[in-house]
Amino acid sequence: MSSHEQQAQTLVEALPYIQKYTGKTVVIKYGGSAMTSDTLRRSVMTDIVLLNLVGIRVVVVHGGGPEISAMLKMIGHESRFVDGLRYTDATTMDVVQSILCGKVNKDLVAQLNRLGGRSVGLCGLDGELFQARRLDEKYGLVGEITEVNPAPVRNALQTGYIPVVSTVAQGTDADTSYNINADTAAAKLAEALGAEKLILLTDVRGLLRDPGDEETLIHVIRTQEVPALVEEGVISGGMIPKMKCCVDAIHGGVERVHILDGRIPHSILIELLSDEGIGTMMKKEECAS
Numbered sequence: 001m002s003s004h005e006q007q008a009q010t011l012v013e014a015l016p017y018i019q020k021y022t023g024k025t026v027v028i029k030y031g032g033s034a035m036t037s038d039t040l041r042r043s044v045m046t047d048i049v050l051l052n053l054v055g056i057r058v059v060v061v062h063g064g065g066p067e068i069s070a071m072l073k074m075i076g077h078e079s080r081f082v083d084g085l086r087y088t089d090a091t092t093m094d095v096v097q098s099i100l101c102g103k104v105n106k107d108l109v110a111q112l113n114r115l116g117g118r119s120v121g122l123c124g125l126d127g128e129l130f131q132a133r134r135l136d137e138k139y140g141l142v143g144e145i146t147e148v149n150p151a152p153v154r155n156a157l158q159t160g161y162i163p164v165v166s167t168v169a170q171g172t173d174a175d176t177s178y179n180i181n182a183d184t185a186a187a188k189l190a191e192a193l194g195a196e197k198l199i200l201l202t203d204v205r206g207l208l209r210d211p212g213d214e215e216t217l218i219h220v221i222r223t224q225e226v227p228a229l230v231e232e233g234v235i236s237g238g239m240i241p242k243m244k245c246c247v248d249a250i251h252g253g254v255e256r257v258h259i260l261d262g263r264i265p266h267s268i269l270i271e272l273l274s275d276e277g278i279g280t281m282m283k284k285e286e287c288a289s
Contacts, residue, residue, distance in 0.1 A: 014273040021272065022055035024196035025157065029186035030108075031063045032203040034262030041111070044201070047268040048162060049117035056272075057157045060164045061189060063182035064104035071095050084238055088140040088179040096179045100166040101125070108164050120156050123166040125177060127152035130185060132169035132178045143169045143178025145185065148192040165189065187245040191252030198249050199271070200242060201262035206280030207243070209234055219277065222285045223247050246282045257282040 028048065034040040051058050065086070069079045072095055080087040088096060101123035112119035124130030129152050132143030156163040167185040169178045183200060190198040207229075209216035221229070226243055229235045235243050246257040260267045260279040270276055 010274075013275060017273045018054045021196065023057070025057040025059065025193050026051065026197045026199065026272070027059045027061060027186055027190040027193065027195045028268065029061050029182055029198070029200045031065070031182055032201055032262045034201050035062070035064070036066055040262060040265065042115075043265040044262065044268065045108070045111050045115055045117075047266055049112060049115045050269065051272065052117055052162050058162055059153055059157070059189065059193065059195070060108065060162065061182060061186035062104060062108060062164065062166060064100045064166070067104055068096055068099050071099050082139055084241070085139050085142055085181065086179065088142050090141070093141045093177060093179060097168050097177055101168055105164055105166045112162055112164070117162050118160055119162040119164055121164050121166070122152055122156070124169040124180065124185065128170055129153065129165070130167070130169035130180060130188070131172050132180060133171065133173040134178065141176060141178055143171065143180050145169060145180060145188045146172055148188050150189065150192040153189065153193065181241070183242055183245045187249040187252075187254075190249050190254045194253055196255050197272075198246070198254050198257045199268060200246070200257070200259050201267070202242070202259055203261070203263060205261045206259045206278075207235065207239065218280055221280060221282050223250050223282065224285055250282060250284055255283075
């Protein structure tokens with residue numbers, strides 16, 4: 001088959017998926033290697049613009065851990081982690097807010113716009129998008145989302161924009177902003193928007209039965225299988241809170257949640273618009289494949 005025929009075949013294969021998802025909302029949590037590699041970042045941004053242009057309502061939720069750590073190091077402030085969460089004192093919170101809501105958010109918006117998308121940056125403080133209370137004293141100014149107001153995101157989507165959301169929340173129990181885990185924020189926003197899909201980009205193939213063997217990828221997992229897999233140790237470490245986010249999103253009405261390897265170029269397009277499912281998909285028991 002010639003390269004032109006292969007390209008045509010790929011487009012034909014994508015058509016039913018485009019028809020299925022046009023007008024539907026997909027929330028993408030963007031982070032990991034896909035954020036730090038220029039090549040992978042361009043690949044992800046191109047995927048997002050393409051999905052937007054074929055009528056899929058894409059929302060991007062991002063973190064920015066490496067940039068925050070770099071700025072803290074620059075000002076001589078130590079980065080500290082408790083239970084995998086960044087300990088956030090007042091100085092760290094200032095850096096988190098300025099880097100996430102400023103530099104990282106606007107860099108992503110600018111890149112989407114340069115690639116032909118129409119993008120707008122939002123943070124959790126805009127229109128009280130995310131409201132939160134303190135999660136636990138031991139984490140400092142890390143918040144637990146208490147309420148989501150999706151109106152600013154909906155307004156952007158309705159006018160054809162790609163909303164890019166940074167995960168800082170307005171405190172309801174104190175006059176402060178809170179740092180929010182990006183996986184959690186993406187899941188909560190997906191629920192509030194009634195999203196068809198939530199995609200979490202990570203630095204692993206998905207959920208592996210044997211962490212040392214990528215051939216043991218679990219392609220489909222149902223929500224009620226999660227506790228047993230935690231008990232068996234298949235879901236462990238940082239994958240436990242990630243899986244909890246997935247379960248919460250499904251219970252909150254999101255149809256499907258996908259954990260994808262952001263190190264694979266165009267993994268979002270491969271998952272959404274082809275027969276070649278990659279990564280781990282979570283769904284409810286009663287849902288058909």
